Amino acid sequence: MTELDKFPKPSVTVDLVLMSVSDASLTALLQKRTSSPFKGRWALPGGFVQIDESLDQAAERILADKARMEGAWIEQLYTFGSPRRDPRGRVITVAYFALLPHHQLAQARHKAVDLTIAKLDIPWPGEEGDPVTAHGDNAKPLSLAFDHADVLTMAIKRLRGKLDYSKVAFALLPDRFTLRQLQHVHETILGQSLNKPAFRRRMLDTGWLEATGQRETGTGFRPAELFRLKPGKTPDTAP
Amino acid sequence: MTELDKFPKPSVTVDLVLMSVSDASLTALLQKRTSSPFKGRWALPGGFVQIDESLDQAAERILADKARMEGAWIEQLYTFGSPRRDPRGRVITVAYFALLPHHQLAQARHKAVDLTIAKLDIPWPGEEGDPVTAHGDNAKPLSLAFDHADVLTMAIKRLRGKLDYSKVAFALLPDRFTLRQLQHVHETILGQSLNKPAFRRRMLDTGWLEATGQRETGTGFRPAELFRLKPGKTPDTAP
DNA sequence: GCAATAGTGTCTTTCAGACACTATATC
DNA sequence: GATATAGTGTCTGAAAGACACTATTGC
Numbered sequence: 001m002t003e004l005d006k007f008p009k010p011s012v013t014v015d016l017v018l019m020s021v022s023d024a025s026l027t028a029l030l031q032k033r034t035s036s037p038f039k040g041r042w043a044l045p046g047g048f049v050q051i052d053e054s055l056d057q058a059a060e061r062i063l064a065d066k067a068r069m070e071g072a073w074i075e076q077l078y079t080f081g082s083p084r085r086d087p088r089g090r091v092i093t094v095a096y097f098a099l100l101p102h103h104q105l106a107q108a109r110h111k112a113v114d115l116t117i118a119k120l121d122i123p124w125p126g127e128e129g130d131p132v133t134a135h136g137d138n139a140k141p142l143s144l145a146f147d148h149a150d151v152l153t154m155a156i157k158r159l160r161g162k163l164d165y166s167k168v169a170f171a172l173l174p175d176r177f178t179l180r181q182l183q184h185v186h187e188t189i190l191g192q193s194l195n196k197p198a199f200r201r202r203m204l205d206t207g208w209l210e211a212t213g214q215r216e217t218g219t220g221f222r223p224a225e226l227f228r229l230k231p232g233k234t235p236d237t238a239p
Numbered sequence: 240m241t242e243l244d245k246f247p248k249p250s251v252t253v254d255l256v257l258m259s260v261s262d263a264s265l266t267a268l269l270q271k272r273t274s275s276p277f278k279g280r281w282a283l284p285g286g287f288v289q290i291d292e293s294l295d296q297a298a299e300r301i302l303a304d305k306a307r308m309e310g311a312w313i314e315q316l317y318t319f320g321s322p323r324r325d326p327r328g329r330v331i332t333v334a335y336f337a338l339l340p341h342h343q344l345a346q347a348r349h350k351a352v353d354l355t356i357a358k359l360d361i362p363w364p365g366e367e368g369d370p371v372t373a374h375g376d377n378a379k380p381l382s383l384a385f386d387h388a389d390v391l392t393m394a395i396k397r398l399r400g401k402l403d404y405s406k407v408a409f410a411l412l413p414d415r416f417t418l419r420q421l422q423h424v425h426e427t428i429l430g431q432s433l434n435k436p437a438f439r440r441r442m443l444d445t446g447w448l449e450a451t452g453q454r455e456t457g458t459g460f461r462p463a464e465l466f467r468l469k470p471g472k473t474p475d476t477a478p
Numbered sequence: 479g480c481a482a483t484a485g486t487g488t489c490t491t492t493c494a495g496a497c498a499c500t501a502t503a504t505c
Numbered sequence: 506g507a508t509a510t511a512g513t514g515t516c517t518g519a520a521a522g523a524c525a526c527t528a529t530t531g532c
Contacts, residue, residue, distance in 0.1 A: 178511090179511090179512090180510085180511080196511095196512090197512085197513070197514090200512075200513090219509090219510080220508090220509080220510095221508065221509040221510050221511085222508095222509070222510055222511050222512090223510090223511080224510080224511055224512085225511080225512090
């Protein structure tokens with residue numbers, strides 16, 4: 001152990017960007033800070049990495065602890081380590097993003113009073129360098145703690161990048177979904193509308209989808225067919 | 240400081256995957272371990288993150304210290320934090336990849352006797368889950384220390400993913416290069432050959448390239464025109 | 479002129495965008 | 506049957522693959 005103790009050690013935390021797609025926007029779970037630093041501002045749920053758990057395990061634990069959810073798509077995002085990002089001392093944070101269907105994330109909000117589901121203002125499609133802003137229910141911008149605006153920005157960027165070649169979008173939908181819902185998820189994440197026939201062709205050509213034969217109910221007009229993701233290889237965890 | 244000290248802290252290091260493309264293969268700089276653990280095996284150059292430097296600064300410092308190089312494309316890759324990855328204790332490592340033209344990497348090798356430039360065996364194109372193997376000059380497989388095979392695997396995966404939409408490939412070439420050299424870099428990273436006219440069209444259509452009017456010399460046949468990357472926005476650092 | 483690669487013209491194929499059309503559910 | 510959306514057929518245009526052809530340099 002002696003070599004390792006020659007250097008002062010930083011604290012290491014894991015922060016979670018717990019995202020979902022609601023009717024109209026991309027959302028993320030934020031928690032109001034009740035103590036210094038950044039008291040009263042909004043932060044990503046997070047916690048210290050225990051000495052005997054892996055980073056992935058820490059992320060899962062925080063997901064279960066703070067949000068009381070399981071089965072989310074979870075994936076390491078980026079590690080933030082600016083020396084002054086936490087006024088209390090040197091804290092390096094490994095950010096993860098986690099994706100859940102909207103109804104599941106909505107439940108989580110009521111597990112604690114200090115939680116909110118913020119709407120994320122998508123920077124204009126294709127633009128670089130614009131920071132994300134988060135809004136509360138009343139559409140007022142939320143003041144974020146630490147460098148969490150940067151974390152949110154990177155999460156959206158990564159989500160967009162993975163949309164085409166991975167199965168991230170399905171993590172934001174219930175088990176059974178219509179192609180219109182799937183297209184809505186894509187459109188919300190990308191911040192632009194897509195061509196319907198082309199989108200349907202592209203999705204069906206991936207071979208990822210399976211028709212269930214069931215249809216949605218309660219529409220008032222012709223109901224769409226429900227699809228589900230074919231059981232297969234687990235989502236690849238690579239960025 | 241009190242809250243931070245309630246938890247035992249891990250050590251945090253930065254490891255560098257210093258990559259290049261040689262005549263026939265993708266290469267990475269490895270360093271022979273001279274002490275326990277993994278004495279005699281090959282490791283990525285790395286070092287502890289100092290308490291007052293950022294992760295990016297640590298990566299730059301290690302690049303300068305161990306490899307005595309500057310100006311490389313450098314980018315955070317992934318953070319590895321399995322509790323038992325280092326037998327000495329809890330060590331979390333933030334892996335970076337750095338890209339240099341082959342002639343610059345070759346110089347670095349001679350800065351220290353314990354360095355080698357390993358050839359990386361590209362897992363079959365499109366395949367997932369295959370581990371990378373590294374070979375020395377004599378084509379014998381090198382035994383890697385820690386979880387560095389995983390780090391190399393992820394570095395190649397990331398490099399491939401960024402090839403099409405970013406300017407990574409140019410970081411592996413000298414300032415002036417021919418389109419054939421550029422195609423060779425792409426082919427080596429992807430592990431498959433590409434169609435020449437299509438590749439040229441695609442590259443010239445990006446608008447990234449600028450003809451210099453100069454031609455390569457010493458070919459023995461018709462020399463190709465030298466291009467360079469148009470000066471412009473810095474390479475985007477996002478994964 | 480010969481060798482060898484640089485660089486291009488063009489045909490075909492593939493796939494996305496556009497748009498209109500048909501189909502089918504609720505009421 | 507009216508309405509509103511599901512779902513499809515088909516034209517067009519952009520871009521990649523394939524292949525052959527011309528161009529240019531060193532020797």
